Amino acid sequence: MRTPHAAVEMVTAFVSTLVAGMSLLLPIDFAWSSESTPLQLDMLAFSVPRAIAMGAIIAVLVAVFATTVNHALAAWGTALAGVVIMLINHLAGHGASPVAPLSTLNFVDSIAGGMLLGGIAAAVLRGRMQVFGWTLGALTSFVIAAALPAAHSANPYEPVPAHWSSVDYPPLWLIEVTLVLVAIGTLVNRRRSGIERRAFELPMAPIVAGVLYIGAALLGSQWLAGQNVNGTDIVLAVAITAVTATIAAMLLPRRDGTLVLLAVALSSVGSAIVPTQVPGWSAWILVALLALGILLGFRYPAPLLAMAALAVLAVAGALSSGDHGRLHVAAIGAALALIAGFSFGCAAPRYNPTRVLGVAIVLGSSVVLATRGRGEFGTAVIGGAHWSSAPAPMAQSAGAYWVALAITVCCALSLLALRHWRKVTGLPRQPVESEELPGDS
Numbered sequence: 001m002r003t004p005h006a007a008v009e010m011v012t013a014f015v016s017t018l019v020a021g022m023s024l025l026l027p028i029d030f031a032w033s034s035e036s037t038p039l040q041l042d043m044l045a046f047s048v049p050r051a052i053a054m055g056a057i058i059a060v061l062v063a064v065f066a067t068t069v070n071h072a073l074a075a076w077g078t079a080l081a082g083v084v085i086m087l088i089n090h091l092a093g094h095g096a097s098p099v100a101p102l103s104t105l106n107f108v109d110s111i112a113g114g115m116l117l118g119g120i121a122a123a124v125l126r127g128r129m130q131v132f133g134w135t136l137g138a139l140t141s142f143v144i145a146a147a148l149p150a151a152h153s154a155n156p157y158e159p160v161p162a163h164w165s166s167v168d169y170p171p172l173w174l175i176e177v178t179l180v181l182v183a184i185g186t187l188v189n190r191r192r193s194g195i196e197r198r199a200f201e202l203p204m205a206p207i208v209a210g211v212l213y214i215g216a217a218l219l220g221s222q223w224l225a226g227q228n229v230n231g232t233d234i235v236l237a238v239a240i241t242a243v244t245a246t247i248a249a250m251l252l253p254r255r256d257g258t259l260v261l262l263a264v265a266l267s268s269v270g271s272a273i274v275p276t277q278v279p280g281w282s283a284w285i286l287v288a289l290l291a292l293g294i295l296l297g298f299r300y301p302a303p304l305l306a307m308a309a310l311a312v313l314a315v316a317g318a319l320s321s322g323d324h325g326r327l328h329v330a331a332i333g334a335a336l337a338l339i340a341g342f343s344f345g346c347a348a349p350r351y352n353p354t355r356v357l358g359v360a361i362v363l364g365s366s367v368v369l370a371t372r373g374r375g376e377f378g379t380a381v382i383g384g385a386h387w388s389s390a391p392a393p394m395a396q397s398a399g400a401y402w403v404a405l406a407i408t409v410c411c412a413l414s415l416l417a418l419r420h421w422r423k424v425t426g427l428p429r430q431p432v433e434s435e436e437l438p439g440d441s
Contacts (some may be wrong), residue, residue, distance in 0.1 A: 297345020
């Protein structure tokens with residue numbers, strides 16, 4: 001039943017995951033960042049993928065811990081601690097000098113973002129409204145990260161300009177709003193127990209699955225980015241990605257692995273498609289498409305259809321890789337946003353930390369991105385004395401799309417195997433509060 005309390009939790013979940021996602025995706029940046037030494041900027045660039053991976057794993061750890069304790073204070077309290085650490089880190093950064101270690105500040109920001117992301121998931125994910133807000137906030141952070149001005153020149157191999165507009169995201173005012181919302185939620189729910197809406201098996205499974213896949217993706221992308229790759233290297237990277245994704249999915253109870261496989265395919269296709277920068281005016285259109293996709297996923301849960309749509313999108317991108325016109329970029333970006341929302345909406349894990357794991361996988365590195373250009377991985381571009389907060393321009397080659405397609409096909413086959421081996425029958429009737437959610441994927 002929709003209640004004012006559920007609506008407030010939906011807004012809190014949206015704002016919290018939006019802030020957490022931006023803190024993980026965007027390298028920390030202040031007005032004085034352009035005055036830092038080339039060494040500091042290079043250290044920041046090299047640390048970004050590792051910081052994202054660490055924050056993503058922390059988010060899964062926190063979600064598992066909070067749901068295992070099964071008390072609202074553990075979940076809300078951890079989320080509150082995360083946003084407090086983030087606020088202190090940004091306040092300290094604003095008052096720092098150009099000699100301050102940007103990489104250290106970025107690591108602290110990622111840790112805080114992971115705590116907030118995992119804590120708020122365990123705190124509010126009980127009904128469809130809360131799941132909608134939490135998922136939309138997480139996915140919106142990707143759109144905002146792509147729409148913000150990139151701190152690099154048009155040619156990624158030219159030195160960074162002496163001065164650029166500071167991309168200070170998440171902004172202090174939004175962090176403060178999040179702090180107020182989470183603090184109110186902590187106060188209101190401090191005595192409530194029984195926050196996990198469904199029984200679960202193997203509480204360590206999401207942690208093992210997350211460390212396995214996120215770690216493998218990080219190492220694989222850095223390995224490909226550090227050398228001139230050939231066909232054998234790419235085949236090996238695809239095989240490792242597919243195998244680790246399948247193992248991670250099979251580690252989870254029931255059909256929770258469905259979201260993991262969809263997230264891996266989405267991360268791969270998205271890494272091949274996402275351009276250097278999304279036009280700012282189109283950001284809210286993409287957010288609306290994300291919201292529509294989530295709602296469609298709730299209404300028509302069809303994970304296999306989502307997987308097929310991702311495969312079609314990869315083929316379309318490969319066949320039109322030479323077309324960089326505005327209409328083409330807008331169409332393929334809109335399709336990606338709609339499919340991304342649908343993928344997260346239609347996969348209905350029974351164990352809430354699995355949702356955190358799905359977002360963590362999309363946040364992390366992808367071997368597909370590393371095939372788009374030498375020296376490129378995660379969300380940083382490395383070379384000389386410059387860095388950027390977005391991927392370098394798409395290569396003219398369609399290779400990245402075909403790699404994404406291969407990974408998507410492997411994930412689709414794994415999904416079919418998962419559905420065959422994990423036939424869900426005789427499930428107990430769920431509490432009224434969770435009946436709004438779609439059934440097991």
